[in-house]
Amino acid sequence: MFHKIKKEELTWGESLGQGSFTKIFKGKREEYIDCDSHQMDVLLKVLDHTHRNYSESLFEAASIMSQISHKHLILVYGICAVNKDNIMVQEYVKHGALDIYLKKNKNKSRVNISWKLEVAKQLGYAMNFLEDKRIVHGNICAKNILLTREGDAMTGLPPFIKLSDPGISITILPIEVRIDRIPWVAPECIGNPRNLSLESDKWSFGTTLWEIFSPGDLPLNSLEPSQKLQFYQDYLRLPAPKWSELAHLINQCMAYQYSLRPCFRAIIRDLNRLITSDYELLSDLPPSEI
Ligand SMILES: N#Cc1ccc(Nc2nc(N)cc(-n3ccc(CO)n3)n2)cc1
Numbered sequence: 134m135f136h137k138i139k140k141e142e143l144t145w146g147e148s149l150g151q152g153s154f155t156k157i158f159k160g161k162r163e164e165y166i167d168c169d170s171h172q173m174d175v176l177l178k179v180l181d182h183t184h185r186n187y188s189e190s191l192f193e194a195a196s197i198m199s200q201i202s203h204k205h206l207i208l209v210y211g212i213c214a215v216n217k218d219n220i221m222v223q224e225y226v227k228h229g230a231l232d233i234y235l236k237k238n239k240n241k242s243r244v245n246i247s248w249k250l251e252v253a254k255q256l257g258y259a260m261n262f263l264e265d266k267r268i269v270h271g272n273i274c275a276k277n278i279l280l281t282r283e284g285d286a287m288t289g290l291p292p293f294i295k296l297s298d299p300g301i302s303i304t305i306l307p308i309e310v311r312i313d314r315i316p317w318v319a320p321e322c323i324g325n326p327r328n329l330s331l332e333s334d335k336w337s338f339g340t341t342l343w344e345i346f347s348p349g350d351l352p353l354n355s356l357e358p359s360q361k362l363q364f365y366q367d368y369l370r371l372p373a374p375k376w377s378e379l380a381h382l383i384n385q386c387m388a389y390q391y392s393l394r395p396c397f398r399a400i401i402r403d404l405n406r407l408i409t410s411d412y413e414l415l416s417d418l419p420p421s422e423i
Pocket residue numbers: 149152157176207223224225226227228229230276277279297298
């Protein structure tokens with residue numbers, strides 16, 4: 134399952150924002166390694182008291198991430214559950230979530246096409262690792278991609294990302310939340326969330342690709358819930374990026390027929406093709422026009 138962490142080991146720092154049913158704080162964890170103490174930075178993900186009924190799902194998310202180890206997956210140290218608080222303790226990632234980072238660096242030359250392709254490829258590696266282990270994540274989105282290293286175009290140092298835990302599973306969340314998460318939640322999971330599968334992770338990966346390459350926009354952000362549902366009922370597609378090969382890959386991942394979605398090995402191969410083809414493209418389009 135997961136390691137149980139005592140509240141005394143934790144020191145609380147600043148609030149860093151909030152997820153759907155959680156609040157996140159920076160913190161420190163006292164660690165005793167061969168009897169001298171070490172303080173390490175941690176991220177404390179606290180379940181809102183009003184959603185204490187979801188604590189089992191938070192523990193399940195922690196348990197999934199604790200059972201596997203990969204350089205592009207977040208490291209979860211364990212859970213601290215004392216009286217009303219349910220806290221997931223994970224490694225602190227220096228630059229936080231990708232969705233906020235992309236907005237902040239919208240027109241910065243550092244966040245260019247090759248930077249974005251590198252991030253997409255690393256996410257593909259994490260997803261391929263999960264697919265090989267038949268582990269469904271269930272909440273792939275830019276908000277759950279964490280930036281360990283910004284990278285530096287001058288020295289050619291690439292960015293480095295880690296996929297976060299899935300949080301509360303959509304299989305137990307009310308239909309309103311599933312509809313609100315269109316277009317990240319795959320169509321087959323709207324009617325019946327138990328259709329969550331390795332294939333639905335591919336759909337979400339496609340939406341996340343769209344997010345990474347859009348200049349900080351959120352897909353279908355202006356639509357009401359009923360219009361989001363209609364979007365699926367009409368088999369509509371997200372606005373295609375101008376880069377047709379990228380648009381093609383996004384649409385393959387976001388195939389309404391889930392058996393047609395490519396495996397992550399194929400997705401990584403296609404991303405590598407985009408990376409090699411990317412340089413002709415750079416000459417004629419400004420990054421924001423992809
Ligand atoms: N300003 C700022 C700032 C904010 C957060 C971090 N660090 C961090 N470390 C993690 N392990 C997880 C997260 N998350 C953020 C959203 C989610 C939702 O999944 N996680 N953020 C660093 C700087």
